[in-house]
Amino acid sequence: MPRFSRPIGVAIIGTRFGNLHAEAISEMPDRARVVAICSATEEHARQSAAKWGAEIGTTSFDEALCHPGVDTVHICTPHHLHAPMALAAARAGKHILTEKPIAATLEDADRMIEAAQAADVRLMVSLNQRFLLHHQRAKLLVESGVCGDIFLCHATFLGFSPIKGWRFDAAQVGGGALIDSGMHRIDLLRWIAGDVVRVQAASGRYVHQAMQGEDTALVLLHFASGAVGHIACSWGVRTPVREEALMLAGTQGTIWTDNRDMSVRHTNDQTIEQETFPEVSYPDSVKNLIRHFVDCVQTGTPPRVTAEDGREALRIAQAAYTSIRIGNPVTLERSSA
Ligand SMILES: NC(=O)c1ccc[n+]([C@@H]2O[C@H](COP(=O)([O-])OP(=O)(O)OC[C@H]3O[C@@H](n4cnc5c(N)ncnc54)[C@H](OP(=O)(O)O)[C@@H]3O)[C@@H](O)[C@H]2O)c1
Numbered sequence: 001m002p003r004f005s006r007p008i009g010v011a012i013i014g015t016r017f018g019n020l021h022a023e024a025i026s027e028m029p030d031r032a033r034v035v036a037i038c039s040a041t042e043e044h045a046r047q048s049a050a051k052w053g054a055e056i057g058t059t060s061f062d063e064a065l066c067h068p069g070v071d072t073v074h075i076c077t078p079h080h081l082h083a084p085m086a087l088a089a090a091r092a093g094k095h096i097l098t099e100k101p102i103a104a105t106l107e108d109a110d111r112m113i114e115a116a117q118a119a120d121v122r123l124m125v126s127l128n129q130r131f132l133l134h135h136q137r138a139k140l141l142v143e144s145g146v147c148g149d150i151f152l153c154h155a156t157f158l159g160f161s162p163i164k165g166w167r168f169d170a171a172q173v174g175g176g177a178l179i180d181s182g183m184h185r186i187d188l189l190r191w192i193a194g195d196v197v198r199v200q201a202a203s204g205r206y207v208h209q210a211m212q213g214e215d216t217a218l219v220l221l222h223f224a225s226g227a228v229g230h231i232a233c234s235w236g237v238r239t240p241v242r243e244e245a246l247m248l249a250g251t252q253g254t255i256w257t258d259n260r261d262m263s264v265r266h267t268n269d270q271t272i273e274q275e276t277f278p279e280v281s282y283p284d285s286v287k288n289l290i291r292h293f294v295d296c297v298q299t300g301t302p303p304r305v306t307a308e309d310g311r312e313a314l315r316i317a318q319a320a321y322t323s324i325r326i327g328n329p330v331t332l333e334r335s336s337a
């Protein structure tokens with residue numbers, strides 16, 4: 001894999017969440033620069049290109065991909081487009097950072113991983129919540145053994161999300177709330193509590209009736225360690241402040257994290273210790289992940305969040321969908337991720 005001794009050229013595809021990617025790149029001019037912007041709407045592409053100083057703003061993905069000086073492609077588009085865009089980028093020899101989920105289907109994820117390997121390019125998935133400091137602290141606490149063996153965990157994403165555009169269409173999303181917002185919860189539990197071997201789930205569409213996919217899902221997880229866990233994910237819960245939290249109960253103590261104040265608390269019966277990490281905001285976590293991706297491309301070092309991590313989180317979400325369809329638990333083969 002070639003190293004770069006000059007700033008890398010970046011194409012950003014999608015100008016909504018993609019704008020945050022462009023902002024992150026524009027903040028490291030000595031290491032990377034936005035060369036091309038692509039969006040479905042011409043005005044969005046032009047405006048965003050002007051804002052971030054890109055050489056072109058276009059509605060043509062091929063034009064952005066093939067523009068001279070593009071080394072990496074950031075895919076920030078609806079989920080069903082991640083795979084075709086990543087496959088074309090790999091064929092063109094470009095490194096790829098794709099927003100989560102890695103793809104809408106497992107078959108697409110496999111094709112992306114194979115194509116990136118064949119082309120010897122980086123493929124990383126934006127599972128940015130691993131870059132929030134309170135989540136890193138929770139993982140370190142679990143690894144330190146201070147809470148003993150984790151036997152029960154739960155994760156929540158509970159809030160009211162207005163739904164627009166492609167998010168009504170289950171095929172474009174690859175499902176509904178679970179594969180979209182729930183993806184971070186799945187990845188965090190797997191990252192901290194280990195591999196998942198069995199999944200059972202229930203879901204429904206209770207509030208956003210025009211959605212084809214679920215607006216609410218409840219997923220029961222069995223971990224390879226023997227621990228059990230569950231994820232409650234909903235776009236229909238009316239609350240002034242969305243809840244995005246984790247709880248990890250161990251034989252000697254318990255850990256909670258909360259995105260509302262970027263806190264981690266842990267207790268061992270007698271005391272509760274709380275730490276907060278407001279210095280890394282949610283957008284900062286995305287920017288830190290992007291800086292890490294730029295490092296990996298420039299130096300050839302492997303990413304801390306691999307494409308296989310993205311595939312494994314997607315495999316768990318898809319197992320949940322299978323469980324919902326068949327009304328039974330689904331057993332997962334042990335992964336090599
Ligand atoms: N990591 C996180 O926490 C996080 C948070 C939010 C979203 N995301 C992810 O980011 C991705 C995008 O989500 P979003 O919320 O930004 O969706 P969104 O608001 O609907 O925006 C989608 C973007 O994709 C562009 N687009 C659609 N089709 C395109 C095409 N064929 N070629 C080029 N651009 C195209 C749209 O262009 P126009 O605007 O010109 O129509 C728009 O800019 C998804 O993978 C989502 O899961 C991640």
